[in-house]
Amino acid sequence: MDVNWAQVLFNSAITGSLYLLGAVGLTLTYGLSSFPNFAHAEFITLGAFLGYTIGTQLGLGLPIALVVTFFTAGLVGLLCYRGIFQPLAKRGATIIHLMVASIALSFILRYSMGAIWSWKPYYFASSWAAFDVGPLRVTGLWLWLIAIAVGLAIVMHLGLVKTRMGKAIRATSSNPDLALASGININKVILITWFVGAGLAAVAGIFRGADTQIWPLTGWDIILPIFAVTILGGIGNFYGAIASAFIIGLAENFGVVGLMALGLSTSYRLGISFVILIITLIVKPQGLAMFFRRA
C-alpha cells in the first residue's frame, strides 16, 4: 500500500485542530462546573447549521458566518447554563442529575434543530479550491481551520497568563472557594467560560459540517473523540487539551492507515478514541494534567 505520510501528518493537524476547538469548551466548563455537559455536542451541531444558513443560504461567506455563529452559539451556551444548570446546582442537584439534565437539554436542542432544519443532510455549497504544496493536497478551508486553532491557542494562552480575567479563570478553575474568598466574581468567570466554550464548539461545527455533512447528529458524531480529548488532556486543563487534541488527531489518522492495512472498516476510527479513553482511565485518570500547570 502506498501511503503519503506527509498527507497523513497534515490530516492529523486538521483533525487535531477540529478536536481542539470542539473540546476546549467542554473541558473548561467540565472543570469549572464539575460535570460533563453532554449537550456540548449540540453546540457543535448548532454551529454547523448556523454556518450553513449564514454562509451558504444567505451567501455571506465564511468569515461573517464564523463571527455570527460564534456569538449566537455562545449566547445559547450561556443561556443553557443560566437557565438550567446553575439553578439546578443551586437546588442541590447531584452530578448525576446535572448529567441527566445535560442529556435532556441535548435532546431538546437536537430535535429542535431537526424541526427547524429537518433531518435531511445539507452540504456546504462553496467548494474550496484544492492546491498542491509539495506532496500535500491542501484546501483553503483546512488552512482556515488550522489558522483559527493555532490563533485560539495563542490568544487563550496570552489571555490566561496576562489578563485579569484569565488569571481569574485559572484561579476559579483550581480552587473556586479560594477564588471567591479572594474577591473574584466566579459567577462572571463561569458565564464567560460557557459563552466562549459554546462559541468555539460552534466554530468547530462549521468546519466539521463543511468537511462532512450538516444534520442534527453532526456534533454527536464526534462526541467520542471530544470526550477522549477532555479526559486525556485532564479535565479543565487547556494546555492538556491542546496536547491531547493533536495526539488523538495523530492516533486517528495513523490508525486509519492501520485499519485499511488490516482490511477493517475505517468507521472504526471512532474506536481509536475509545481505546485511548479507556487506557487513560486505567493508567492515569488525571490524564496529561501533570505535565502542564492548571489552566
Added chain:
Amino acid sequence: MDLLLYGLDLLVFIGIFGILAISLNLEFGFSGLANFGKVAFFLIGAYTYALLSQIGLPFYLCLISGALVAAIFGLLISLPALRLRADYLAIVVLAFGEILRLIVKSEAWLAGGDWGLSVSPAISITGVSPRVDLLVNIALVFSCLLICFVVAQLLSNSPYGRVIRAIREDEVAAEALGKNRARYKVQIFMLGSAMAGVAGGLYAQYLQAIVPMLFLPIITFTIWIMVLVGGPANNWGVLVGAALVEVFERGANIAKDYIALPIDPSNLQYILFGVLILLVLFYRPQGLFKEIPIKTRALEAVRHAREQIKGEGG
C-alpha cells in the same frame, strides 16, 4: 386495526422496558451508578440471543447466555471507571454503547450489518391466532419481569441493599465501615447488565428481527425517563414509570395521524421528553413514588427507645 392486539403488544413492550427500568433502578436508584449506556447491554442480550438461536439453542439457554455475556461485558467495561467518580462511568459506558453499535453495523459476517439478523420466536405453536401468540409472549416476558422484580425487591431490602444505599449516600463513610465499595458497585453493575441482557433477548425474539438502528442512545434515555419519573429507588415506582412512558409513546404515535401540528411530531415527542426530564429534575427529583425508608427490627427498636427517652425527658 385490532385494538386488542394493539393493547397486548403494548403490554409486551411495557414488560420488556419494565425489566430495563428495574435494572437501571438497581444501578442508579439504589447504588448511584450513572449507567448512560444501558442500551449497550440491551444490544448484547439481543444479539447474543439472535446468534445463539440461529445455531439452534433452546430459547431459555439463549436468554441465560445473553444475560451472562452482558454481565461479563458489564464487568469489563465498568472496571476501569468504577473506582473513579460517577461521571467517568457515564462517559465510558455511553461511549461503549456507540462503539458496540458501530461494531454490529460494520461486521456484516457476524451480526448482519445494517440489515441485522432475523430471530425465530422463543415459543412458536403452529396454527394459533396472533392473539394467542401474543399471550404466550406476554406470559414469557412477564415471568422474566417477575423474576427480576422479586430479585430487585429482595436485594434492595436486604442487608446487601442497605450497604449499596449507604455507598450511594456516602462512599467514604461506607468504606470507613469496611465495605469494599468497588466490589459492591461491580456486582450491582453486572446484575443490572444481566437483566438488561435478558430484556434484549426477549426484545429480539419478540420482534423476530434486529437491526443496529434499534439500539440508539435514545433507548438509554427513555429508560432514564422511566426511572426518574417513576421514582428512583422505588421498584414499584419505576414499573409505573415504564408503563406511563410506553403509553405516552404509543399515544403520541397515534395522535400523529390525527392531529396536525406545526412541527413534526416525531421531533416534538423527543423535545417533550427532554422538557419532562428537566421539569422532574427541577420540581420533583424524587419522582412520583418516593423511596421507602429502610425498616429493620433493630432500627425500629432504636426509634422506639429514642421516642421513649424523649417522652420521659419532656
